[in-house]
Amino acid sequence: MHFIRGWESHFAGWFSSRLFSLLALPALLCGCGGQGESIRIDGSSTVYPVSEAAAEAYRVEHPEIRISVSQSGTSAGFSKFVKGETDISDASRPIKDSEVEEARANGIEVVGFVVAQDGLAVVANPENDWCDSLTVEQLKTIWRPEAKGTVSTWQDVNPDWPDVPLKLYGPGTASGTFEYFTQVINGEKKASRPDYTPSENDNMLVRGVSNEKGGLGYFGYAYYAENKEKLKLLGVDAGEGDGPVKPDEASVKDGSYKPLARPIFIYVSKKSLARPAVSEFVNFYVENAEKFAVQKLYVSPSQDELASNAELLKSEATAHLEPTAAN
Template sequence: MKITGTKLFSILGLFAALLMATLLVSCGGSDPTATPTRTPASPTFTTPAMEPTQAMEATSTPDSANTESSMESLSGTIAIAGSSTVFPISEAMAEEFSKQNSGVRVNVASTGTGAGFRAICAGEAQVSNASRPVKQSELDTCAENDIELIEIPVAFDALSVVVSPNNDWAECLSVEDLATIFGPDSHGVVTNWNQVNPDFPDVGLRLYGPTTASGTFDYFTEAIMGEGGAHRGDMDLATEDDPLIAQGVNGTRGGIGYFGLAYLAQYSSLVNAVSVENPQTGECVQPSSEAVESGTYQPLARPIFIYVRADLLDENPEVEAFVEFYMEEATALVPEVGYVALPQEAYDWNLGRLASRTTGSVFKDVAPGTPLNTVLDRLQ
């Protein structure tokens, strides 16, 4: 496939081409205000002492009513840990998979992307959810334990900046505005909205977002500040429990936070989405499936992933069967959850990578917001 420098592709077409190029080298519309049918776990606001991982844990248990209709005589337990962004997709897949494979128990825990990689590299999980690409240091940690990972993109997300419904001034923010609000140099210094823009009112900033273990945190800091981990530390709330971010932003007029598109859809009654100014075009763009598909929501559109242990697939057929099911059902279930599905061809290519046990990462060195045609040129 030849990519010219002047030809403009949609983000999904580019992504599909990226996966095809990688496979050859290795050889082996959702409205943000609409509530999806499958939704992230509802927050338990009456129990503030609850740990985030407890609040966002799901276990898919065998359904005795489906025993006779199981597609395969599979058994075992699959442990999935990691990103809260990917959690609702994997939770939905686990639920549907167990309906057809009653002997398999699938446990899905939301612990943050970094914690998910630590778990899979320590042999505590078979699959990790990730809202950013794996880091080389994480691959090295896995290798020290004789564990290799297969990288499987599962969807596109629009990392969404949200404010209180009572905020009537921050309708569109630039990358520079977001860096002023969340950047490390603003710690203890930028505390009022009128410090971000003198046209904004004299209202205190209240900041909500993920923890430093989160892939969303890593992606946001790289995309907005240009450096992973570059973020102010005086947040009003940092949590892996995304619904609590929505509740915090809702609770104060000056609140602002960020999380994945599925949570924006689920909690649209609590928060308003902020348009982000595209640095290339100057256009203010709302986070949405359509904006992701058109490639206009930059630099906060991103692929999201699962990673699978290649070393145990041969001896644990239930794990491979689950990932195959994930790819076969993604076109239907990913939009239902609230994210943007890849083309079916991309999921088919993922199946090829799974079958050939192709390990390593295509995406680990790709900077957020990099045009995918540039990435394609690099890989050919």
């Protein structure tokens, strides 16, 4: 089964933005490397562990290549990427048309790959013994902009729950995870109550929820999986009659963890791909994306996405082998 039912309706625009850029992917299979070159990666904190795993593995065989991996958030990462300040942008959402146009204006075309599937984990403090799951409507009640000043305790969400203050933690506004969550829960990107503790560092969110009895937060599933003993994973009920579902490999892959499952991406500058050091690293990363995703406790891309990634690498590299050899 496809990993997200109804995926096309959420991400139809992504395919068009991806296709425009597949004009060239030079030197992907070129055997030459760049001595002492650097590769700059920035963006999503959710994708960061996967990219860091790829970088670490590549450094073992290519210690002469300096690869820096940072996490400033998806939107902040794209802001740098479209200006040519980075080579690869980690993203927990598809690139926007406006970002594609800004990149074009700067002479940069982009190509994107799915590197993993992720389910956003909704977590509470382990001392929370009253709530095992939340409906999408309850999540909206908690996180909608109007909740500020009106929904401040767990009892405000459900009268059967105790009068314990809600202490909320979530990604910052530059995060693709923030945009995705607010879109599918509140119905509008970036529509969120402002009175929560934000951070682009998901480990800070883990620490916050784990230190507050009334803590509640959301972030990528991998950060929950690495901190299970500190957090309580809540089920999410989409309101379609199937009851609450918790994220795991099966529920993310088969789409039953609705609506908080989504693919995550890397976007690469075509200008950077003209450099063999970058093209060889991207080839290595994408070919091994399944391994890196699982290594970092994410769900691997679907078979369709893996096949699409492989075909893209093959077709674009083959298209440029002959001109390269002719020189």
